[in-house]
Amino acid sequence: MIEVKNLTKRYGKITALDNISFTVDTGEVLGFLGPNGAGKSTTMNIITGYISSTSGTVTVDGSEILEEPKKTKQKIGYLPEIPPLYIDMTVRKYLEFMFDLKRVKLPKKEHLDEVMRLVGLEQHGARLIKNLSKGYRQRVGFAQALLGNPPVIILDEPTVGLDPKQIIEIRKLIKSLGKKHTVIFSSHVLSEISAACDRIIIIADGKIIADAKTDELSGVLTDKRQLLLTAEGSAADIQNELKKIPDVQKVKKTGESDGAAQFAIEYKPGADIRRDVFSAMTRLQCPILEMRSGSESLEELYLRLTGSVKGGEA
Amino acid sequence: MGAIYKRELSGYFNSAIGYVVLAVYYFFSGLFFYLYCFYRDSASLGYVFANMFYIVMFIIPVLTMKTFSEERRQKTDQALLTSPVSLTEIVLGKFLGAFTIYALCCAIFLVYGVVISFFAQPQWSVVLCTLLGMLLLGMAIIAMNIFISSLTESMVVAAVVGMAAGLVIDTMSSFSKLVPIPWVQFVLEKIDFLNYYTNFTYGILSIVDVIFFLSVTGLFLFFTVRVLERRRWS
Numbered sequence: 001m002i003e004v005k006n007l008t009k010r011y012g013k014i015t016a017l018d019n020i021s022f023t024v025d026t027g028e029v030l031g032f033l034g035p036n037g038a039g040k041s042t043t044m045n046i047i048t049g050y051i052s053s054t055s056g057t058v059t060v061d062g063s064e065i066l067e068e069p070k071k072t073k074q075k076i077g078y079l080p081e082i083p084p085l086y087i088d089m090t091v092r093k094y095l096e097f098m099f100d101l102k103r104v105k106l107p108k109k110e111h112l113d114e115v116m117r118l119v120g121l122e123q124h125g126a127r128l129i130k131n132l133s134k135g136y137r138q139r140v141g142f143a144q145a146l147l148g149n150p151p152v153i154i155l156d157e158p159t160v161g162l163d164p165k166q167i168i169e170i171r172k173l174i175k176s177l178g179k180k181h182t183v184i185f186s187s188h189v190l191s192e193i194s195a196a197c198d199r200i201i202i203i204a205d206g207k208i209i210a211d212a213k214t215d216e217l218s219g220v221l222t223d224k225r226q227l228l229l230t231a232e233g234s235a236a237d238i239q240n241e242l243k244k245i246p247d248v249q250k251v252k253k254t255g256e257s258d259g260a261a262q263f264a265i266e267y268k269p270g271a272d273i274r275r276d277v278f279s280a281m282t283r284l285q286c287p288i289l290e291m292r293s294g295s296e297s298l299e300e301l302y303l304r305l306t307g308s309v310k311g312g313e314a
Numbered sequence: 315m316g317a318i319y320k321r322e323l324s325g326y327f328n329s330a331i332g333y334v335v336l337a338v339y340y341f342f343s344g345l346f347f348y349l350y351c352f353y354r355d356s357a358s359l360g361y362v363f364a365n366m367f368y369i370v371m372f373i374i375p376v377l378t379m380k381t382f383s384e385e386r387r388q389k390t391d392q393a394l395l396t397s398p399v400s401l402t403e404i405v406l407g408k409f410l411g412a413f414t415i416y417a418l419c420c421a422i423f424l425v426y427g428v429v430i431s432f433f434a435q436p437q438w439s440v441v442l443c444t445l446l447g448m449l450l451l452g453m454a455i456i457a458m459n460i461f462i463s464s465l466t467e468s469m470v471v472a473a474v475v476g477m478a479a480g481l482v483i484d485t486m487s488s489f490s491k492l493v494p495i496p497w498v499q500f501v502l503e504k505i506d507f508l509n510y511y512t513n514f515t516y517g518i519l520s521i522v523d524v525i526f527f528l529s530v531t532g533l534f535l536f537f538t539v540r541v542l543e544r545r546r547w548s
Binding site: 144 | 320388390400548
């Protein structure tokens, strides 16, 4: 559906994108992951035709953006990082404008009603956009991208600045879109991407550093299981006791304060050592102050994937 | 293009700009109409039109200051540029939007013509010719100011530069006489808007004047398209 080939973008001497290539299949939900300034927005802006690449091509459903800009743009619904809203318009008027601008051929009233219902705006059609909260503005931006049911939908950090409830709603929406559309969506939050996407591309410094199915990538993540423990008592005793637990592979003391010590316990994948840890601490009479599973943050993953994790750092 | 034109128009009336521009234009044209026609007991609108030139120079930058600068600042240009419309359509839609408001302003002169007709026979040919001149002049200045707006992200800068450009045009005729180099003087005279506009106020409809204003309009709209195009590639 989308084919990106050898895309390079330079701003003067700065290379924002360095020879990026990837394809997205029809109906796939692709997550674009990377730290700020990695080139996510630049890539999306090029695919949607907002800016042009220095070299390389983008083909959407067989048509190239530079050769047939109108035809290609008609196939893409785009929600940029900052929703392009005219704040002095009402929600309904704005969507009517975008409907006309995109030359959508569907019956106007029914289609607008449907899209507004889908994003939960049906009660807010008459409100001025400038009076809407950030979450609702994001929904208007979303609605705008969905107009005309384009086969490709591109969302640039759609959940930034939303409250947790809204994030979950948006995530659900993205998942449901995946049934009918090809979706690319970017974020710098790993959990969000892995919850909604079939496939993840990790991008950093303008280069693709990982491109894998979500389950494969989370497999990469889960081969290193960690339990973080804070317990009161002698650090050395606790460490010894923990090492005796069968599935534990490595115990590392990460800190000590006020008579309590913190440990990072690595254990075999698939095992559950929480009960063993509990009984071990009970035997030592060391109260557990905190116990949680340590998941790898995007930063750690990113650092690990770029091969720059050095002992003790990160 | 239709969608952009409609939005521009509604934009002018959703904010105060449309009303303010109309009010200022109507106020000053009414004032000049009173001073030159009623006070002096004259049936000629010539002086009124000549003076409106200054008002036009100030209200058009206000009308067009937002066109591209504000789109860029609010990032709404992303919606326009990623939609299936060409840059030319975007520029034309905005141009026609501003021009429509301006034409509404100028239409007041028809009313003045009718008012005069109660007292004397107005020279309709002169009135209509001047009105045409005013519309053409406005077109050129609107195109120029849209171009200025496309160069900056700040609408205040766009408005101030636009007004400054208007003053330059206004002083061009006196300035060109001071330049000692003949060919520069010649060029300045040839691009002096007032030279062409004044003919209309005498009731002289010359194809050269019409073509001048249409070319200036076309040229600046073309420049605007190029600015937008260039930004995409930089």
